[in-house]
Amino acid sequence: MASPAKKTSVKKAPKAAKARKPAAEVSMKAKVKNLKNEAVGEIDLVPEVFGIEVRKDLMARVVHWQLAKRRSGNHKTKEIWDVMGTTKKPYAQKGTGNARQGSLRSPQFRKGAVIFGPVVRDHGYSMPKKVRIQALRCALSCKQAEGKLIILDTAKMDAVKSKTAAAALKKLGVARSVLIIDSANLDEKFALSVRNLREVDLLPEQGANVYDILHRDTLVLTKNAVEQLSGRLKESA
Numbered sequence: 001m002a003s004p005a006k007k008t009s010v011k012k013a014p015k016a017a018k019a020r021k022p023a024a025e026v027s028m029k030a031k032v033k034n035l036k037n038e039a040v041g042e043i044d045l046v047p048e049v050f051g052i053e054v055r056k057d058l059m060a061r062v063v064h065w066q067l068a069k070r071r072s073g074n075h076k077t078k079e080i081w082d083v084m085g086t087t088k089k090p091y092a093q094k095g096t097g098n099a100r101q102g103s104l105r106s107p108q109f110r111k112g113a114v115i116f117g118p119v120v121r122d123h124g125y126s127m128p129k130k131v132r133i134q135a136l137r138c139a140l141s142c143k144q145a146e147g148k149l150i151i152l153d154t155a156k157m158d159a160v161k162s163k164t165a166a167a168a169l170k171k172l173g174v175a176r177s178v179l180i181i182d183s184a185n186l187d188e189k190f191a192l193s194v195r196n197l198r199e200v201d202l203l204p205e206q207g208a209n210v211y212d213i214l215h216r217d218t219l220v221l222t223k224n225a226v227e228q229l230s231g232r233l234k235e236s237a
Contacts, residue, residue, distance in 0.1 A: 073120060078117075090104055138210075142214075149221065162195075166197055205232075
């Protein structure tokens with residue numbers, strides 16, 4: 001009896017992927033103020049940097065990574081070879097009725113060694129660059145969404161005067177717990193004026209990081225800092 005003929009399966013050609021339509025750009029505008037709290041114009045914020053979905057898990061990962069890198073790691077306890085003392089056997093191996101002992105520097109004795117104690121080491125670990133960049137975008141977007149982002153025209157002063165700087169920040173409503181981020185070249189007079197102010201931090205644009213942004217309640221960016229951060233953190237870059 002002849003065996004039935006096998007059916008040949010014809011593979012269908014894969015469908016061509018549909019071309020995605022370019023997403024419409026959403027404009028985000030923010031007011032620009034000066035140190036006298038006067039509106040001097042507007043600036044366009046890049047949605048890919050200041051308007052993304054806030055990922056708290058990414059920010060937490062980067063904050064833990066930053067704090068781990070800051071640890072000195074110089075904690076250490078003495079092990080048996082670090083403890084100074086006699087090397088003589090405390091008493092005979094047998095005949096005393098006590099448990100056998102080989103050294104008075106053992107951990108069970110007073111002033112003896114510490115077992116499994118901390119050792120000098122580096123607590124830092126690696127973090128993917130894409131995660132770090134995305135977490136920084138999330139931190140900036142978080143401040144923008146909470147209404148705690150202020151854009152300054154410039155952060156410059158004519159003279160070094162902490163009292164004047166404190167009064168200017170008070171006019172802006174950010175006298176306490178504020179991080180100011182300027183361009184790469186900080187104004188020396190402004191930096192010296194705010195250096196002694198309590199809970200006021202100043203960083204150049206290249207020093208912007210997740211921990212310092214979240215550590216302070218209000219974030220103040222200059223126009224130059226916004227432009228430089230947008231160019232560095234934009235997704236297309």
